Amino acid sequence: METAFVRSMENAVMASSLPNDPILRRVLGGLMRNRVPGYHFAGNFLQVSFERMTPADCLTTIDVGPHCADPSGQAAAGALCLLADMALASGVRAAIPQHVRLATVNMQLQFTGAPAVDRLEAHSGFEGMVQGVAGKQSISRVTILGGGRPVCFGSGTFMVLPMPAGATVPPMRPVDPQAPVDLPDPASELQAHEAQIYLRARRMLALARRGGAPFIERFWGLRTRKTTTGASGSLEAGQQVGNRVGHVQGGILAGLVTNTARAALPQNWTLSSMALTFLSPGHAPRVSARARVVHQGRSTAVVQVEVFNQDRRRVMQGLTTHTAG
Numbered sequence: 001m002e003t004a005f006v007r008s009m010e011n012a013v014m015a016s017s018l019p020n021d022p023i024l025r026r027v028l029g030g031l032m033r034n035r036v037p038g039y040h041f042a043g044n045f046l047q048v049s050f051e052r053m054t055p056a057d058c059l060t061t062i063d064v065g066p067h068c069a070d071p072s073g074q075a076a077a078g079a080l081c082l083l084a085d086m087a088l089a090s091g092v093r094a095a096i097p098q099h100v101r102l103a104t105v106n107m108q109l110q111f112t113g114a115p116a117v118d119r120l121e122a123h124s125g126f127e128g129m130v131q132g133v134a135g136k137q138s139i140s141r142v143t144i145l146g147g148g149r150p151v152c153f154g155s156g157t158f159m160v161l162p163m164p165a166g167a168t169v170p171p172m173r174p175v176d177p178q179a180p181v182d183l184p185d186p187a188s189e190l191q192a193h194e195a196q197i198y199l200r201a202r203r204m205l206a207l208a209r210r211g212g213a214p215f216i217e218r219f220w221g222l223r224t225r226k227t228t229t230g231a232s233g234s235l236e237a238g239q240q241v242g243n244r245v246g247h248v249q250g251g252i253l254a255g256l257v258t259n260t261a262r263a264a265l266p267q268n269w270t271l272s273s274m275a276l277t278f279l280s281p282g283h284a285p286r287v288s289a290r291a292r293v294v295h296q297g298r299s300t301a302v303v304q305v306e307v308f309n310q311d312r313r314r315v316m317q318g319l320t321t322h323t324a325g
Helices: 002-015 022-033 041-046 077-095 192-208 215-220 250-263
Strands: 049-052 058-063 100-111 119-129 137-146 149-162 222-226 230-236 269-278 286-296 300-309 314-324
Touching: 022 041, 022 192, 041 077, 058 077, 077 100, 077 119, 077 137, 077 149, 077 215, 077 250, 100 250, 192 215, 215 222, 215 250, 222 250, 230 250, 250 269, 250 286, 250 300, 250 314
Parallel strands: none
Antiparallel strands: 049 058, 058 119, 100 149, 100 269, 119 137, 137 149, 222 230, 230 286, 269 314, 286 300, 300 314
């Protein structure tokens, strides 16, 4: 049944020209922008826009819409965390003039309970270098506003590494969502890897409109389920969630942690904070998460989450706190 559905979607793509659906047009626009070296598809799909970049005050934005919303209409956890991760990194890039590669070491976010809706504005800045340690580690901070209200406050630490030979510095520039983009004809102008992403988007959009998980979770391949001790989760580590070197983008990994932690508790519990440690890259074909409830009182709960590659190598360690509604 699923194979027949996939084949029918592939045939439809081969026979179709530009779609009218705004999500599919956004996917095509993301694929076009992704042809510029140095960036990744997930950021191009979300249209992450670097509006201002100074060491003390960077402004990075995304717009929340059906393409990246959870069932409540707020930004999905992975989209919000991707924005936080990239905004924290932008503060470091603004302060360090050399072409460098940044690897996230840790990230902490404290949530206010305000909804992550409308245009999300991430105000970030460089806080200096960690002193007295081997290697260069930088510190930055971020505040994310949604509809003008603070959604979360956070901080992060990054290893500052040499840029690999042949790598390109990502373009950090504003994106005008209203600017016209020459979209490729999906029937004739997509490269093989681009066609795979587009086919996936069409397939997952059709499934999302039948009900159940929202488009972005289906598109990213993010699933969770309740277990006797907490919850488990998984993420399909394909091109739709990868960075430029093929690893899962760190903010999307953080979204997997968040969703799995939430699945471990009843729905009346609200995420209030998260602390993440990045241990190794997440890579194909799949990363898995395991959440364990370590405390559940009358008003607060704590969940521990571990993320693994398929070879069981640990990717990320997370601790989340929740408040009863």
